[in-house]
Every structure is written in C-alpha cells, then in structure tokens.
Amino acid sequence: MMDITQLGSLMAGVMFIAAVFQQWLTEELGDLLRRYFHKLVNYLFPDIHITFHEYQGDRFERSKAYVAIERYLSANSTDQAKRLKANVIKDCKSVVLSMDDYEQVTDEFKGRHIRWTSSKNIIRQPPLFSYRSDDEKRFYKLTCNRKDRDIITKDYLQYVFDEGEDIAIKTRQRKLYTNNKAESDGGWRSMRTMWSHIVFEHPSTFDTLAMDPKKKEEILNDLITFSESKDYYKKVGKSWKRGYLLYGPPGTGKSSMVAAMANLLEYDIYDLELTSVKDNTDLRKLLIETSSKSIIVIEDIDCSLDLTGQRKKNNDKKEEKDPLAKKMEEKDKDNKGSEVTLSGLLNFIDGLWSACGSERLIVFTTNYVEKLDPALIRRGRMDMHIELSYCCFEAFQVLAKNYWNLESHELFATIGRLLEETNMTPADVAENLMRKSKEDNAETCLIKLIKSLEDAKSKASTDAKVGED
Numbered sequence: 222m223m224d225i226t227q228l229g230s231l232m233a234g235v236m237f238i239a240a241v242f243q244q245w246l247t248e249e250l251g252d253l254l255r256r257y258f259h260k261l262v263n264y265l266f267p268d269i270h271i272t273f274h275e276y277q278g279d280r281f282e283r284s285k286a287y288v289a290i291e292r293y294l295s296a297n298s299t300d301q302a303k304r305l306k307a308n309v310i311k312d313c314k315s316v317v318l319s320m321d322d323y324e325q326v327t328d329e330f331k332g333r334h335i336r337w338t339s340s341k342n343i344i345r346q347p348p349l350f351s352y353r354s355d356d357e358k359r360f361y362k363l364t365c366n367r368k369d370r371d372i373i374t375k376d377y378l379q380y381v382f383d384e385g386e387d388i389a390i391k392t393r394q395r396k397l398y399t400n401n402k403a404e405s406d407g408g409w410r411s412m413r414t415m416w417s418h419i420v421f422e423h424p425s426t427f428d429t430l431a432m433d434p435k436k437k438e439e440i441l442n443d444l445i446t447f448s449e450s451k452d453y454y455k456k457v458g459k460s461w462k463r464g465y466l467l468y469g470p471p472g473t474g475k476s477s478m479v480a481a482m483a484n485l486l487e488y489d490i491y492d493l494e495l496t497s498v499k500d501n502t503d504l505r506k507l508l509i510e511t512s513s514k515s516i517i518v519i520e521d522i523d524c525s526l527d528l529t530g531q532r533k534k535n536n537d538k539k540e541e542k543d544p545l546a547k548k549m550e551e552k553d554k555d556n557k558g559s560e561v562t563l564s565g566l567l568n569f570i571d572g573l574w575s576a577c578g579s580e581r582l583i584v585f586t587t588n589y590v591e592k593l594d595p596a597l598i599r600r601g602r603m604d605m606h607i608e609l610s611y612c613c614f615e616a617f618q619v620l621a622k623n624y625w626n627l628e629s630h631e632l633f634a635t636i637g638r639l640l641e642e643t644n645m646t647p648a649d650v651a652e653n654l655m656r657k658s659k660e661d662n663a664e665t666c667l668i669k670l671i672k673s674l675e676d677a678k679s680k681a682s683t684d685a686k687v688g689e690d
C-alpha cells in the first residue's frame with residue numbers, strides 16, 4: 222500500500238508532466254495556429270504596399286526616389302492613366318506628362334505584376350516651422366504580391382530608379398557653367414555656388430567638325446567606349462574619368478571639338494577659368510560642385526597660369542630672398558590674382574577628390590603643347606593627345622558639305638593641291654566658304670577660297686625669303 226507521502230509525490234510528478242505537456246501543446250498549437258493564421262491572412266490579403274513620399278521628413282528637396290518613379294511612370298505608363306498632369310520643359314519646347322493624383326497604372330517585371338497608385342495626404346495643420354507652404358503630401362504606392370517581395374524591392378526598384386535617372390539625363394537642358402571671380406571673394410558670398418551657368422546650345426557636332434576622318438573616327442570610338450565603360454572602370458579600380466589634351470594653332474577647331482564632345486555624350490560643360498580661382502582650396506571647392514556626366518575644360522592652359530614657373534618657385538623656396546625681390550613677387554601674385562599651383566591642379570585632375578563625381582572628361586586646350594609641364598600631360602592624366610591642325614583636303618570636303626551641301630566640284634582638285642602647299646586653318650577656310658551676300662553661291666565661294674589660298678602661299682614664300690635675307 223502506498224502511504225500518503227508517496228501518493229503526494231506521485232501526484233506532483235503527474236502534475237509536473239501534465240504542465241510540461243500542456244506548455245508544449247500550447248506552443249505547438251500556437252505555432253500551428255499562427256502558421257494557419259498567416260496563411261489565411263496571406264490568402265485574404267496577398268499584397269504588400271510600399272509608399273514613396275515626395276518629401277521625406279521636413280526636407281526641402283524632393284525625394285530622389287519619388288522623382289525617379291515619377292519620371293519612369295511618365296515615360297512608361299501614362300497611356301494607361303486617364304487623368305494626366307503636364308509639365309513643360311526645355312523652354313516650352315516639350316511637354317512631359319505624369320499621372321494625376323489618385324490615378325492607378327500597372328507594370329510588369331520579369332512576369333510579376335506591379336500596381337502603382339499616385340495619392341496624397343491632406344494635412345489639416347501644417348507644421349509651424351516648415352520650409353514648404355503646401356499642406357498636401359504626395360506619395361506613390363507600389364503594390365505587389367507578397368511572394369515577389371524580394372525581386373520587387375531589389376531588382377525592380379533598382380531598375381525603376383536607373384530608368385528614371387536615364388530619362389532625366391535625356392530630357393534635361395544641358396548647361397554651360399563658368400566660375401565667377403566675384404562669387405569666391407569670401408564673406409557671405411563664398412557661401413553661394415561658385416559656378417554660374419547658361420543653357421548650353423552649341424551647334425558643333427562630329428559631323429560638322431572638319432578634320433582627318435581617321436582621326437575623327439578614333440576620337441569618336443574612344444568617347445563612346447568611355448561612356449559605356451562604367452563597369453570596366455569599377456573593375457580595374459579607376460575612377461570613371463578621362464583626360465583629353467587638344468592642341469594646335471588658333472582656329473583649328475579645339476573649342477568646336479569640346480562642344481561636339483558635349484553634344485555627342487549629352488554632357489554639361491564646366492568652363493574653368495583658372496586665373497579666377499583664388500587658390501588650391503577654391504579649386505577643390507569648384508571641383509566638388511561639379512556634377513557627373515560633364516566635361517571640365519580649361520582652355521589655353523598654357524596662358525592660364527605660370528604653372529611651370531610656380532613649380533620652380535617652390536623649389537627655390539629655401540633660398541633666402543632679397544626683400545625687394547620678395548615684394549615684387551608678391552605684387553606679381555596680387556596682379557595675377559591666383560595662387561593655384563601645379564600640384565593643386567594635378568590634385569584636381571587625379572587626386573582623391575577628383576573621384577567625387579563620375580563619368581567626367583577633363584579637357585585642356587592649348588596652342589603651345591611644348592610649353593606645358595610634362596607632369597600635367599603625362600598619360601593617365603591626359604589619356605589622349607589630339608592634334609588639331611591646318612585644313613587638309615578631307616577637312617575641306619566636310620566644310621564644303623556643311624556650307625554648300627557640295628560633295629564634288631571641278632575646283633576641288635585645285636583647292637586640294639593648294640591646301641597641300643600652304644597652311645590655312647579650318648576657321649579661315651570656313652570664313653571663305655561662308656555666304657556673306659545674296660550674290661554668293663558655291664562657285665563664287667570656292668573661287669574666293671582659291672584666291673585666299675594663293676595669297677597665303679605667296680605671302681608665305683615672301684616671308685621665307687625675308688627670313689633667309
């Protein structure tokens with residue numbers, strides 16, 4: 222027979238086992254129930270929603286994601302929407318349509334369906350201290366199936382953002398920037414941007430550029446390869462930029478080529494006037510403010526600064542200078558107004574800061590390549606050296622086609638011979654071919670050009686004779 226104590230222990234043991242079993246059952250059951258509950262919710266509500274607000278927090282700037290989505294939807298899905306908003310761009314030259322509030326469009330990505338809705342929240346009481354005066358908060362809502370969540374949030378959204386950025390680049394108005402001396406004078410003014418800009422509209426293209434066709438083809442290929450090599454530059458660990466040195470006599474098309482490059486790749490141009498830059502710090506500030514997809518051009522680099530001299534000066538630093546010479550040097554510096562040094566410029570081109578933007582060309586132009594410090598133009602800094610020279614016959618043919626739509630003419634042979642015998646810049650040839658009065662026609666202009674070439678030839682031979690004497 223069991224005594225009372227043994228019975229009590231047995232009961233306690235049974236109760237303990239029952240409690241453990243009950244807890245296990247609840248957990249298992251709970252898990253099971255939870256799983257079924259989730260399944261039921263997924264079945265009843267299979268979609269997830271992601272919202273993208275136009276403004277995040279109280280920021281003044283529109284959210285980049287929202288703007289990219291807006292552009293993407295404008296380009297791809299507006300034909301589905303019934304109510305559209307019109308945005309006029311490029312000085313009323315084109316209209317971009319975007320879907321109006323509370324419109325809905327659908328999209329498809331790798332077989333998955335996506336729904337986009339444009340919507341807005343009306344804020345009853347706008348915050349007291351807000352940059353924005355509007356009391357409407359717009360947002361886009363993306364709806365997709367829960368099971369597509371990963372592919373949509375990773376691949377699809379990245380695709381939408383990239384497409385949005387591409388559209389922005391294609392539809393933007395390109396700009397020609399220049400650095401303004403007055404803006405970098407210090408004080409409150411230095412807070413403002415140091416670049417000022419106008420709309421960039423230059424008609425020069427590679428088609429209108431008169432030069433040796435082989436060389437032109439080589440430059441075109443180089444530029445196109447560069448613009449398509451984002452991944453390659455990343456792979457080899459180089460920042461995505463390329464330097465071009467354009468050299469040759471005045472009027473051979475250096476500036477025209479910079480414009481043609483910008484038109485080909487749809488880049489902005491930053492025309493950097495080095496003599497207006499106070500010092501290396503300002504040069505770096507200017508660099509930081511430039512955007513990607515741009516050409517930074519320093520024209521007539523040989524005249525911009527005494528860069529080679531500057532280097533020499535640094536080398537003689539240790540020598541004791543006589544006070545008068547020192548004073549003269551300082552005065553000279555004041556007159557020049559710029560303390561940018563060669564090393565500052567080299568840093569600008571390929572120092573660490575130069576990687577702050579990407580897809581950028583740096584172009585130097587000069588009439589005197591031999592005057593430049595070799596450090597400035599070594600390969601890697603100026604990757605391609607392009608000589609623009611006097612007009613050859615092929616270059617003349619391009620100009621004849623541009624100015625008179627002329628492919629051939631009996632006078633072409635004479636012109637070809639004269640161009641071989643004398644040096645004339647494309648600018649001068651173009652000047653002769655230009656229509657200046659109503660009486661001018663292709664033939665009168667060709668005759669005018671022949672006359673100019675003959676004059677130039679006889680002038681060159683008299684100059685040579687004088688030189689010999």
Ligand SMILES: Nc1ncnc2c1ncn2[C@@H]1O[C@H](COP(=O)(O)OP(=O)(O)OP(=O)(O)O)[C@@H](O)[C@H]1O
Nearest residue numbers: 429430431470471472473474475476477647648651
């Ligand atoms: N290679 C060229 N092809 C077509 N047009 C040209 C060419 N070179 C010069 N021109 C014509 O001459 C004008 C002056 O040329 P551009 O300003 O490009 O010369 P540049 O080499 O930059 O001269 P500079 O060294 O004086 O700055 C251009 O507006 C263009 O009409």
Ligand SMILES: [Mg+2]
Nearest residue numbers: 475476520586
């Ligand atoms: Mg020029």
